[in-house]
Amino acid sequence: MSAVEITSIRKSYGATVALSDINITIPSGSFFTLLGPSGCGKTTLLRTIAGFHQQDSGIIAIAKQQIENVPAHKRDVGMVFQDYAVFPHISVADNIAFGLKQRKVARSEIASRVADILDIVQLKPYAARMPHELSGGQQQRVGLARALVINPQVLLMDEPLSNLDAKLRVDLRRELRAIQQSMNITTIYVTHDQEEALAMSDIVCVMYGGVIQQAAAPWDVYNSPANSFVASFVGANNFLALSIDGTQAAIAETSVALPQLSSVQAGGKIVAAVRPEYIVVNPANDEDDLVRLPVKIRQVSFTGREMAVAATLASGEEIEAVTKPTSDIIALHPNDEAVFAFPARKVQLFEDGVTGARLF
Numbered sequence: 001m002s003a004v005e006i007t008s009i010r011k012s013y014g015a016t017v018a019l020s021d022i023n024i025t026i027p028s029g030s031f032f033t034l035l036g037p038s039g040c041g042k043t044t045l046l047r048t049i050a051g052f053h054q055q056d057s058g059i060i061a062i063a064k065q066q067i068e069n070v071p072a073h074k075r076d077v078g079m080v081f082q083d084y085a086v087f088p089h090i091s092v093a094d095n096i097a098f099g100l101k102q103r104k105v106a107r108s109e110i111a112s113r114v115a116d117i118l119d120i121v122q123l124k125p126y127a128a129r130m131p132h133e134l135s136g137g138q139q140q141r142v143g144l145a146r147a148l149v150i151n152p153q154v155l156l157m158d159e160p161l162s163n164l165d166a167k168l169r170v171d172l173r174r175e176l177r178a179i180q181q182s183m184n185i186t187t188i189y190v191t192h193d194q195e196e197a198l199a200m201s202d203i204v205c206v207m208y209g210g211v212i213q214q215a216a217a218p219w220d221v222y223n224s225p226a227n228s229f230v231a232s233f234v235g236a237n238n239f240l241a242l243s244i245d246g247t248q249a250a251i252a253e254t255s256v257a258l259p260q261l262s263s264v265q266a267g268g269k270i271v272a273a274v275r276p277e278y279i280v281v282n283p284a285n286d287e288d289d290l291v292r293l294p295v296k297i298r299q300v301s302f303t304g305r306e307m308a309v310a311a312t313l314a315s316g317e318e319i320e321a322v323t324k325p326t327s328d329i330i331a332l333h334p335n336d337e338a339v340f341a342f343p344a345r346k347v348q349l350f351e352d353g354v355t356g357a358r359l360f
C-alpha cells in the first residue's frame, strides 16, 4: 500500500480560497480523516486528490509518484460518495464489475474478484438485485465494493455514512474500519462528525477555513488540541475568560490558582478551557488542587448514560458539566446555587480568538 504526500496545495474558486497551503503526509495503510465544519475545504481537498478538481499549485504524490497532472481516470484511487452514486439501471454485481470492465480485465477474473468483494462487504445474497431494491446502507456497501474491487492504491471517501440513520452509521463505521484494516488500504475519509472521526481514524486532520489546524492521533487531538478551534470542535469544551492581575488569575471574579500560568508569557487575552467531563458538581471533599466556582443551575438534562448540567457563572458566562446521574444531581433545579469544581491541571490555556494557540 502507498503513502500519500501532499505539498503546498492551493485551490481557489474565484475569490474564495478553499485550500491555502495544505501540507500532509498520510502513512501507508493508515486511516486518515479530514474533519471540519461545513465549507472548510474537505471535499475540495479530497476531489483534488482524486483529480476531479485541478489545484492552483502544489504537488500530490502516491507512493512517491507525482500525480497532480494525471487525469482522474488514470489515478489509482477508488472513491466512495455520500449519495452512493450507484448506477440505477444495472445489478449490484454489474455495478461492482463496472470498473474492472473499463480496465479490460479478463471476464473470468472479473467474476472471481466481484465474488470476493461481495463477500467482504457482505452483499453476496444481493448480487442479482437492482440498486432500488436495496436499503441505503446496502447501496453504500455497493459503492464501497465498487471502489475496492479495482484494488486502488488509495481509497477516498466523502461523508459515506451521513445519509444513514444513527444506529446503522455506527454499525457500518465499525465494519468499514475492519475492512480497511484487513485490506491495509491507505484511506482518506471526510466527515464533519467528530465522534466518527475519533472512533475510526489513525490520524485526525482538523481543518478550518481551508487551513489544517492539527493532524494527530485521535487521543492527541482530543487531549492536546493545538488551538482553541480544535479544542472547541473536537469534543465539548467550556471556554472561560481569565483575568490576570500580576501573578493572580481569576475566572468569573473567583481567584484561581493555575500553576501553568507561571510558564505563560502574560500579555494579550487568555482563555481557560475545561472539558465538561472534568467538572465535579458540588464536590464533597476539600482537595487543594480543585478550582471551585460558584454557579447558578440553568438546566439539568438526562441523556441516558449521563447528566448534562448547564449553569451560569457570576460573570454571566455559561458553563456545562457532564456527570454520572446520581440522586443529588437529578434533584438539582433551575436557579439552585451550586459549586462546579475541576482539577487545576485539567485547565488548558489558549490565546483569545477562534484559532488562538494553546499556551499550556
Ligand SMILES: Nc1ncnc2c1ncn2[C@@H]1O[C@H](COP(=O)(O)OP(=O)(O)OP(=O)(O)O)[C@@H](O)[C@H]1O
Binding pocket: 013, 016, 017, 018, 036, 037, 038, 039, 040, 041, 042, 043, 044, 045, 192
Ligand atoms: N464549485 C465551486 N465553486 C465555488 N465555490 C466553491 C465550489 N465548491 C466549493 N466552493 C467553496 O469552497 C469552500 C470549500 O468547500 P468544500 O465543498 O470543500 O467544503 P466542505 O468542507 O466539503 O463542506 P461540507 O461539510 O459542507 O461538505 C466553501 O467556501 C465553498 O463554498
Ligand SMILES: [Mg+2]
Binding pocket: 042, 043, 044
Ligand atoms: Mg463536503
